[in-house]
Amino acid sequence: MIENPKLDDMVQDQAGEHANMDDVVQDQEVEHANMDDVVQDQEVEHANMDDVVQDQGGDHDNFDYDDFHYENFSHDHFDPFDGEHYQPPEDENVEDHQSEHEKSADSDDLGQQSEEQYDELVDDENNVSEVEVDMTDFNLNLDKDYGCVQMDGFHNGVGTNDEHEDIEVIDNDRWYYLDEGSEDERKRRCVLKNLAKEKRCSLGNIHKASFYVGQKFKSKKELKEKIDMHALETRRNLYYKKNDKLRLRALCRGVVPVINASGVVGLNTKNKSKGKEVNSEKVNCSWFLHASRSNTESPWFVRTLNDNHTCLQSRKIRACTATFISKRIMDQIDTNPGIPLRALQEQLQKDFEVGVSIDKVFRAKAIATKIVEGDYTKQYEILRDYVLELQATNLDTTVKIDVYSEQNPSNPTRRFKRIYICLGPLKKGFKAGLRDLLGFDGAHMKGPFPGQVLTAVGLDSNNGIYPLAYAIVETENKSSWVWFLQCLGEDLDLGSNSNFTFITDRQKGLIPAIAQLFPCAEHRYCLRHIHQNMRVKWKLKEYKDHLWRCATATTVPEFEHCMKEFSNYDKEACEWLRKIPPKHWARSHFTGRAISDILLNNLCEVFNSKIIEGRDKPIIGCLEYIRQYLMKRICNVMKVMDKAKGPLTPTATTILDVNKSHASHYIARWNGGDKYQVTGAWQDQHVVDVRNNTCTCRKWELIGIPCKHAIATLYEMTKNSEDVGDIYRWVNKVYWLDTWKNAYSYKVEPIKGRIMWPKSLCPTTLVPPIHHKQPGRPTKKRKKSEDEKLSQSQRGSQSQTGTHGVSQEEGCKVGPDGVQKLTRKYVSVTCAKCKNKGHNSRTCKGQGGGS
Numbered sequence: 001m002i003e004n005p006k007l008d009d010m011v012q013d014q015a016g017e018h019a020n021m022d023d024v025v026q027d028q029e030v031e032h033a034n035m036d037d038v039v040q041d042q043e044v045e046h047a048n049m050d051d052v053v054q055d056q057g058g059d060h061d062n063f064d065y066d067d068f069h070y071e072n073f074s075h076d077h078f079d080p081f082d083g084e085h086y087q088p089p090e091d092e093n094v095e096d097h098q099s100e101h102e103k104s105a106d107s108d109d110l111g112q113q114s115e116e117q118y119d120e121l122v123d124d125e126n127n128v129s130e131v132e133v134d135m136t137d138f139n140l141n142l143d144k145d146y147g148c149v150q151m152d153g154f155h156n157g158v159g160t161n162d163e164h165e166d167i168e169v170i171d172n173d174r175w176y177y178l179d180e181g182s183e184d185e186r187k188r189r190c191v192l193k194n195l196a197k198e199k200r201c202s203l204g205n206i207h208k209a210s211f212y213v214g215q216k217f218k219s220k221k222e223l224k225e226k227i228d229m230h231a232l233e234t235r236r237n238l239y240y241k242k243n244d245k246l247r248l249r250a251l252c253r254g255v256v257p258v259i260n261a262s263g264v265v266g267l268n269t270k271n272k273s274k275g276k277e278v279n280s281e282k283v284n285c286s287w288f289l290h291a292s293r294s295n296t297e298s299p300w301f302v303r304t305l306n307d308n309h310t311c312l313q314s315r316k317i318r319a320c321t322a323t324f325i326s327k328r329i330m331d332q333i334d335t336n337p338g339i340p341l342r343a344l345q346e347q348l349q350k351d352f353e354v355g356v357s358i359d360k361v362f363r364a365k366a367i368a369t370k371i372v373e374g375d376y377t378k379q380y381e382i383l384r385d386y387v388l389e390l391q392a393t394n395l396d397t398t399v400k401i402d403v404y405s406e407q408n409p410s411n412p413t414r415r416f417k418r419i420y421i422c423l424g425p426l427k428k429g430f431k432a433g434l435r436d437l438l439g440f441d442g443a444h445m446k447g448p449f450p451g452q453v454l455t456a457v458g459l460d461s462n463n464g465i466y467p468l469a470y471a472i473v474e475t476e477n478k479s480s481w482v483w484f485l486q487c488l489g490e491d492l493d494l495g496s497n498s499n500f501t502f503i504t505d506r507q508k509g510l511i512p513a514i515a516q517l518f519p520c521a522e523h524r525y526c527l528r529h530i531h532q533n534m535r536v537k538w539k540l541k542e543y544k545d546h547l548w549r550c551a552t553a554t555t556v557p558e559f560e561h562c563m564k565e566f567s568n569y570d571k572e573a574c575e576w577l578r579k580i581p582p583k584h585w586a587r588s589h590f591t592g593r594a595i596s597d598i599l600l601n602n603l604c605e606v607f608n609s610k611i612i613e614g615r616d617k618p619i620i621g622c623l624e625y626i627r628q629y630l631m632k633r634i635c636n637v638m639k640v641m642d643k644a645k646g647p648l649t650p651t652a653t654t655i656l657d658v659n660k661s662h663a664s665h666y667i668a669r670w671n672g673g674d675k676y677q678v679t680g681a682w683q684d685q686h687v688v689d690v691r692n693n694t695c696t697c698r699k700w701e702l703i704g705i706p707c708k709h710a711i712a713t714l715y716e717m718t719k720n721s722e723d724v725g726d727i728y729r730w731v732n733k734v735y736w737l738d739t740w741k742n743a744y745s746y747k748v749e750p751i752k753g754r755i756m757w758p759k760s761l762c763p764t765t766l767v768p769p770i771h772h773k774q775p776g777r778p779t780k781k782r783k784k785s786e787d788e789k790l791s792q793s794q795r796g797s798q799s800q801t802g803t804h805g806v807s808q809e810e811g812c813k814v815g816p817d818g819v820q821k822l823t824r825k826y827v828s829v830t831c832a833k834c835k836n837k838g839h840n841s842r843t844c845k846g847q848g849g850g851s
Helices: 007-014 021-030 030-058 107-116 152-158 182-196 220-234 324-330 328-337 339-352 358-373 381-395 424-434 476-492 510-517 527-534 541-552 556-569 569-578 600-611 619-643 649-665 699-703 708-719 738-744 786-801
Strands: 070-073 129-132 238-243 247-252 270-273 277-280 288-292 300-306 398-403 413-422 437-444 450-461 465-475 501-504 523-526 667-670 675-679 683-689 765-767 812-814 819-824
Touching: 007 358, 129 600, 129 619, 182 501, 220 238, 220 247, 220 300, 220 600, 324 328, 324 358, 328 358, 339 358, 381 398, 398 476, 413 424, 413 476, 413 619, 424 465, 424 476, 437 600, 450 476, 450 600, 465 476, 465 600, 465 619, 476 510, 501 510, 510 523, 523 527, 527 541, 527 569, 541 556, 541 569, 556 569, 619 738, 649 708, 667 708, 675 708, 683 708
Parallel strands: 413 765, 437 501, 501 523
Antiparallel strands: 070 129, 238 247, 247 288, 270 277, 288 300, 398 413, 413 465, 437 450, 450 465, 667 675, 675 683, 812 819
């Protein structure tokens, strides 16, 4: 156990320690009189953090297109559970390699942050903002015939395939002045007589006549669909006794009920023969239909029909198959792809009054979804057509497709490998944003074919995400990242000597890829993932606090002072941290080229959480989902711009106002030149250079907004009658409202439907990548580490105890009288008889225990 002279720190240490709890309990009981104030302060602090958790959580599944607003995702908001990639511990190597299942963080759990966060740290000066985008109405079908199909006959779950030419309509205008004895008048009376006929079922309900003699059908498929629909509407089981190329005879399997001598209704009668009771022959239903055609080219006609059912109805209908149901629910799947299976089952049973199992509804929905959204395999064949349409509508769009090498050049197919897309409007808008900062991340595709969605996301003038490029690759490794960065470098005109800034999660192959292509670039590591590695060995909150103080220090002397304090607290942990170069994770070693002191890669995680539904679709569906999201997002950001007031963006205005309030506590003294000495409380003294727009605290240099020392200097300059001008002129142009509007002045253009896409002239056809289906049900959520599961279960048990039980401060138990005690949870019990751990003397049976 680590000795700590500070009682307050020692009390906090107990919340995370689970080993040697017996000694801790004794120490805490001795010093219990001094714990009340500390616990109360911690409760107040934790109560304040609950509000932060609620703000940072965000619900990414419920969108409201009309009532959009900015969600604040603090990239300096430190949460080891919120993220994409879990990093296993590798103390000696900076580049950590994740396992594939742990790499699948995907931001799937980003919408559950409020349940998984703990010990939040939020930097209010840096918030990654994002607008709400409603993607619930996303719909895409690439089937050639689907766009031309008339869906009117499938509304409300009931199909009506009657031909318009078979429906007789009375033309009153034509027959208004007819003579009483004319031929047309007799036809008119005949039509009225037929329309007046009512068809009643065995229950007395009136139904429309499904068939009539002479009815014409264009094909046998249409005729059989009509028969199946009749079976479903009348709830009878029909079968085909004759079914060939020219004839079709349908009969009813129903049995006519028979009333015996005792007046009991049954389906058959029983007679005695030679002392034995035998069943008599069943009486089948008299309904039948006979249709035929003269040759294979002519239509089908109903020749003979007995439309009266004399049998009982049934709820088990053989015609109600999954394929048949899929055609009836296709319209619903088209408008609401996420409709629950139970809702479909209840609606089908209500409409048709037949029994439908949940498994059958599941198969029907899968078939309908495949028809509506398109086939996963077939979409690769028309991928080149989609690319041509995308480039034709969005000028200056870069699309690159990579395939696996083929040994036989004459092979008409090529196996798909990768695709890279950078929309022209986004490319121009990113350059107009004037901020050379990009975050890289990857997320798993969730369809039947393997793959990763690689994304490059920047920051706009309002500290909101600005997606730039995306790609679908075979896997996340050095080869795929090098290919992605090469394509991106060509679009942004980046060379090996470019001074760009990248922030990543240290994914597989990404560190050597950036070092190979952009050796002069500034490469930042996501601080949350560094702490994720640290938590494997050092789990206490104090370690995270020390890490955060070291990372947020803006000057080198302050950084060294924080590292020294960390070393005094735990030298081994500090040495582990020193192995990671501070230029990758500490603000004190950042340059000001990015005009941002971002420490967390939340900008990519926010974007990945927005496209999570699209990653479950076929390849073109996924790409089109991302494009439509980007198109809608620009519209929503423009609505926020219209409400913005002032020369600066809302985020920059908030930061500047906070700095103004703090500047009132500082005094600036002029040296007669371009520099000022600014002094405040707690020996906070810095030098501001108004010519170079710098301050020795380096905050002005890092984010481009005057710090509190600089604003105090501007106040002093105003007192000296110097022409300072508007204060926003001292803010970097990145945060100007005009810059923000200029970046979003480039719009993502819509595209036409599938049937209007240009045809690719490429002689080869793309085929999907090879995929071996894994056994079992495919997983949708990432696999959490054991440490995450333990922390989540602890927080769940705390929330269930309420006010009496374990308090919000882990390890502290609150009694009914309000007295707080250190809980003995996770303390191994020692048996008084056998002296072994794991059980007590009451349950001891001489079996021993784990020592």
